[in-house]
Amino acid sequence: MITRNLFKKIWLKLNPTYRKINRIEAQLENMKNNLLYLPEGIKSLKMTVSHKNVNLIFHSAVNDPIFHEKVNRFRNHLYDQTSKEHLDRYIKKAMIMPKFNIEFPPQIKIPLNSNLFSDEDLIVLANHEEILNDLRKVYEKKYGRSEIPIHLHAHYYKCGMIYIPDRIIESTRDSVAIDGGAWVGDTAIMLNNYYFSKIHCFEPEPTAFEILKNNINKIHTNEQFTLYNKGLGEKSGSIDFYTGLGYLGNASSAVVKEKGTKKSIEIMTIDDLVSNIKERIGLIKIDVEGFEEQVLKGAEKTIIRDKPILLCAAYHEDQSPGQVFRIMDYLTSLNLSYKYIFRGMQPDSWFNLEYDLICYIDN
Numbered sequence: 001m002i003t004r005n006l007f008k009k010i011w012l013k014l015n016p017t018y019r020k021i022n023r024i025e026a027q028l029e030n031m032k033n034n035l036l037y038l039p040e041g042i043k044s045l046k047m048t049v050s051h052k053n054v055n056l057i058f059h060s061a062v063n064d065p066i067f068h069e070k071v072n073r074f075r076n077h078l079y080d081q082t083s084k085e086h087l088d089r090y091i092k093k094a095m096i097m098p099k100f101n102i103e104f105p106p107q108i109k110i111p112l113n114s115n116l117f118s119d120e121d122l123i124v125l126a127n128h129e130e131i132l133n134d135l136r137k138v139y140e141k142k143y144g145r146s147e148i149p150i151h152l153h154a155h156y157y158k159c160g161m162i163y164i165p166d167r168i169i170e171s172t173r174d175s176v177a178i179d180g181g182a183w184v185g186d187t188a189i190m191l192n193n194y195y196f197s198k199i200h201c202f203e204p205e206p207t208a209f210e211i212l213k214n215n216i217n218k219i220h221t222n223e224q225f226t227l228y229n230k231g232l233g234e235k236s237g238s239i240d241f242y243t244g245l246g247y248l249g250n251a252s253s254a255v256v257k258e259k260g261t262k263k264s265i266e267i268m269t270i271d272d273l274v275s276n277i278k279e280r281i282g283l284i285k286i287d288v289e290g291f292e293e294q295v296l297k298g299a300e301k302t303i304i305r306d307k308p309i310l311l312c313a314a315y316h317e318d319q320s321p322g323q324v325f326r327i328m329d330y331l332t333s334l335n336l337s338y339k340y341i342f343r344g345m346q347p348d349s350w351f352n353l354e355y356d357l358i359c360y361i362d363n
Contacts, residue, residue, distance in 0.1 A: 044109040045125070047351040049097055051105055052318035054352060057094035060321060070325040077332055082118075083342040086355070089116055090315075090344065093352045110351065121347035124152065128348055131156055143189060148215050153354045154186045157345035159285055159311045160358035161194075164341075168360050169194065172309065175282025176200065178270060180232045180295055181313075183208050185215040187285055188225065197279060199224055204231035204241055204265045231267040232286075234294040241265040269298030274306075285311040290319025293327055300334070307336060310359035314342065315352070327357060337361055 061067050071091060078084050093116055100106050110116060117125070124131065135155045139148075153159065161169065173195040179188050182201035191199050201216070203209045209229040216225050233239065241263050274281055281302050286292045292312050302308070310331075314324040331338060338359045346354030 043113075044111045046107050047110050048105050048107050048349055049351045050318065050353050051097075051100040051102070053315065054094045054097045055099055056317045056321050057091065058097075058099065060317075061091070061095060064322075070322070074325050074328045077328055077340050079339040079341055083340070085118065086342050086344050089118070090342075090352065090355055092116065097352070105350075116351075117347065121344075124156070125347055139189065143219055148185050148189060151186070151346070152348055153346045154190050157343070158190055159187055159287075160341065160343055160345065160356045161190075161309075161311070163343060163358055164309060164360050165362065168309065168362060172196065172282030175280040175306075175308075176277055177283040177285070178202070178273070178281065179285050180270075181285075181287040181289070182212055182227075184211040187287075188212070188216065189219070191283070191285070192219065192221065192224065194283075196224070196282060198226065198277075200226045200228065200273065202228045202230060202232050204229065204267070228268075231265055231291070232270060232288065232295045232298060233267040233291065234269065234298040236268040236272050236298075238264050238266050270295065271299055271301045274299075274302045281306040281308045283309040283311070287313035290316040290323060292316070293320065293323050293330065296327060296330060304334060304336065307338075307361045310338070310357070312357045312359070313355075314357040315355040324355075324357070331359065337363075 064070075071087070075084055075087055078087065096114075098106075098108060112122075131152070132150060135150050139150055139155065156162075174197045177191050177194070177196040177199045179191060179199060179201045182188050182203040185201070188199060188201050201212065203212050206229065209227070213227055216222050216227060219225075231239070231241065242261065270281075270284065284299060284302075286295050288295055292314075296303070296310075296312065303310070312327060314327065316323060328340065331340075338361055341358040342355065343358060344352075344355045
């Protein structure tokens with residue numbers, strides 16, 4: 001007789017998002033040979049590269065006559081010198097990486113003397129396993145083992161929260177957080193370590209949403225979360241949504257159509273959500289596969305009213321070319337005195353991804 005728990009375990013083993021998580025954990029395990037210990041005299045590290053992202057940035061740099069003007073305008077708005085150095089590395093990676101036309105992202109050797117790693121990157125890489133083991137112990141003690149992968153971007157760098165002054169984070173106490181692109185709950189459990197009164201999590205992909213729901217139900221403080229199996233956008237309604245993307249076949253997007261399976265999904269604006277919320281919105285995190293610009297525009301009233309911390313993915317060039325520059329232009333046009341930090345926060349994998357724009361106001 002198949003019990004309910006056994007059926008759930010079988011279902012989780014079979015569904016593609018769970019398999020993706022296992023692949024991620026396997027990739028992290030395999031990285032030990034390349035990343036954890038940097039023996040004396042080592043010349044290079046082998047890294048996975050999003051070649052489509054590289055190719056599109058390179059194409060823009062060569063063919064867009066005002067590309068460098070856009071880069072400089074973006075650069076001039078950045079708050080600190082370290083952000084400008086991260087921007088320079090992001091562009092440099094695209095300009096000097098080998099150009100591939102293959103289907104699957106390649107692994108290439110990155111010379112350590114190429115200045116493509118910051119000092120912080122190298123120290124994190126040298127202590128990679130110790131950092132992840134420490135994080136796993138912390139999260140397993142608090143939440144128990146789940147299908148949530150523990151990784152540097154969400155749980156060490158906290159999507160950029162570590163770069164925001166404590167006084168700014170403290171000012172969000174008892175406010176509401178919005179997690180746009182919650183996936184299986186990796187950022188939701190990170191946000192749960194802060195003092196938000198409520199966390200609204202949006203994930204439109206059905207399989208990921210079921211695992212998100214399962215993971216959140218394991219948390220003893222799960223009444224803090226409200227989960228939505230829908231997307232966010234510039235206008236409320238419905239849009240075409242494409243699943244089955246990515247080289248593993250389990251990414252999804254509202255802007256990339258090639259090879260995807262089309263579905264119609266419900267979306268809403270953050271402004272419409274907030275119209276029914278009395279509390280201040282203290283933080284908005286957005287990682288929605290190239291749809292970040294539209295989500296921000298659908299949150300304009302909220303941003304102007306509450307001036308929340310914004311954690312916005314800024315690397316989906318392969319899905320929405322030039323979006324990173326348009327996002328900066330849009331936010332600065334609001335004249336809200338935000339400070340803008342730009343960081344790459346996944347030095348152990350996907351060498352040119354997980355760059356975020358971290359925004360806060362320091363009155």
